[in-house]
Amino acid sequence: MRLSFAAPLCVLASLLPAAGFAQKDSDWVGTWTSAAMPLTQPSDKAKLPLGYDDVAVRQVVHISQGGKRLRVAFTNEFGTTPLHIRAAHVAFLAAGSRILPATDKALTFDGSPEITIAPGQFAYSDAVVESVPIFSDVVITTSIPAQTMPTITYHALGMTTTWFAPGGDVAAQEFETPAAVPPGIQPPDVSAPVRSLSRSESPVQEPIVKPQPGADTKTAAAPGVIKTSSWYFLKNVEVNKEGHSAAIVTIGDSITDGARSTPDTNRRWPDQLAPLLAANKKTKRLGILNVGISGNRVLKFGAGPSALDRFDRDVVKQPGAKYVVLLDGINDIGNMHRAPVDAITEKEMLDAYTTLANKAHAAGLKIIAATMTPYQGAKYYSEDGEQIREHLNTFFRTSKLFDGVIDFDKIIADPQHPLQFNPKYDSGDHLHPSDAGYTAMAAGIDLKLFRK
Incomplete structure (x- = not known):
């Protein structure tokens, strides 16, 4: 060292x-x-x-x-x-x-x-x-x-x-010529101070290394x-702790993992939350640790270990963790009819969320529940699955088990058709947000949740 x-x-x-x-x-x-x-x-x-x-x-x-x-x-x-x-x-x-x-x-x-x-x-x-x-x-x-x-x-x-x-x-x-930054999307300028952003703005700034005039923007692997x-x-x-620095751990599935966002641009909602935290003097010492897994489930092994199985390793033991945001369960619901082994009940899900909340509190973490986003129109949508999603979202909004709630469901839903994605936030599969959807998710989070 x-x-x-x-x-x-x-x-x-x-x-x-x-x-x-x-x-x-x-x-x-x-x-x-x-x-x-x-x-x-x-x-x-x-x-x-x-x-x-x-x-x-x-x-x-x-x-x-x-x-x-x-x-x-x-x-x-x-x-x-x-x-x-x-x-x-x-x-x-x-x-x-x-x-x-x-x-x-x-x-x-x-x-x-x-x-x-x-x-x-x-x-x-x-x-x-x-x-x-x-x-x-x-x-x-x-x-x-x-x-x-x-x-x-x-x-x-x-x-x-x-x-x-x-x-x-x-x-x-280098292993290849520099790749072009996709039009309209730029990485943050790490040399500039973070300025305050309005809720309608995307937390994106100028790149630290700007393309040179006439530079080749094609990708050509050696x-x-x-x-x-x-x-x-x-x-x-990891970096050294300074003052009250701590971390927010975000655990979930592909929606936390950033599926269908633009590659190499860090458009996941946790990435877009980080500059908003940094721009607020009361949350500027909070980093983000994203442990989303695309395809993840709460109850069963799917794409990687279940949230129940990995919570201690991926959340509780994270260095400097203070808060955890839980957005997981839509794959349990969506896959419930695929095979007998995938069957779930609403009670099993409620028991699992209770277990996760208790684990977080036992470790001294504050746990914030996030409501599951709409999925009508997705390939694995079902009416009984939708009923479970709605019941679980009501549980998140009203349960005293959690230290707060982020209502991603209301942020992403179409006001005219609340069981569906708002078209301007839909990546096209009616399950995952677009870049604009991930931006809206981050912008819709009340930062006061991370000041308790």
């Missing part, structure tokens, strides 16, 4: 001496996370070369709080064999897969450049001592040598590009480079 880390562009920072510095785990707060899931290694190495060849894996994460120190947790929690990481680097993003080379630094693990993580475990890097601006796009590149890897710990729906380059060169400046939209072996990015 003894590294220095160069500041990006115009960010000014006094580097702390690396030697002799140490922190307890309680001195850290999460600024980014993803929910871990198991993946049986694909047999087609042309699609995912992990385990078959030496590769460099470059991944981008968008943090929600800044700090003066940073560390990264790598995970093998679902692995059945040891995970060997030969090297790991951290830098700031320029564009596409390109890093700002002056910010590229090696991570170490108890002073060593490499680490082997036992099955079922995770491990922290040593601290990087540097000024890390809020809303930075942090690039983490790991060298993963060929090794036996029957099960991979990953997060399926990253909505962010990950690159695999042959050979394991973690210090390469020979042998493979791209996916998942995260691999990444558990947490």
Whole structure:
């Protein structure tokens, strides 16, 4: 935990001496996370070369709080064999897969450049001592040598590009030419102060690295480079606690995971909530830890462990957690007729939510319930499922089990047809919000919920 880390562009920072510095785990707060899931290694190495060849894996994460120190947790929690990481680097993003080379630094693990993580475990890097601006796009590149890897710990729906380059060169400046930012959607400017936003505005600012005139905006992968939209072996990015800094953990399904939002733009509702929190002096120290899993269910294993099974690991044990927002259950309801094993009852759901609320309170967390959004017109809609959704939403709005409620149902619903999405917020499948829908969800949250 003894590294220095160069500041990006115009960010000014006094580097702390690396030697002799140490922190307890309680001195850290999460600024980014993803929910871990198991993946049986694909047999087609042309699609995912992990385990078959030496590769460099470059991944981008968008943090929600800044700090003066940073560390990264790598995970093998679902692995059945040891995970060997030969090297790991951290830098700031320029564009596409390109890093700002002056910010590229090696991570170490108890002073060593490499680490082997036992099955079922995770491990922290040593601290990087540097000024890390809020809303930075942090690039983490790991060298993963060929090794036996029957099960991979990953997060399926990253909505962010990950690159695999042959050979394991973690210090390469880029793996492809910079990708164009989609029209009308820009990443936040991490060098600028966050300004107050009206509820009608989208929390988006100018990019830190602006496209140069005449620059090639096409994406062209280098020979042998493979791209996916998942995260691999990444558990947490943490920064040092400052003042009353803490984290809001958002647990849920694809609607929290950001399904059908624009890739590589961080348009999930938790991402869009972060600048609103930062612009309010009473919530500016709160980061966001998103542990949504697309396809997740409350009661049963679906896409990843159920909310009941993973709540302790993904919520209670998050560094610096103070609040949890629960938006989960629509997949339990939607899949209730698919097979006998998927059958659920309203009582089972109520009991599960009660259990989750009690778990949160036992851990000293405040739990905020979010009503489930409309789904009439979705492929798995049913009238009896709709009745359960309405009853559960009434429970969320009225139960004293929770420390507050966010009424996403009312925010997203069509005022003329309340069982359906408002057309201007519908991504097209009548189940997931569009970018505009995710913006409305974030803008509709009363920040006073996070001041109690």
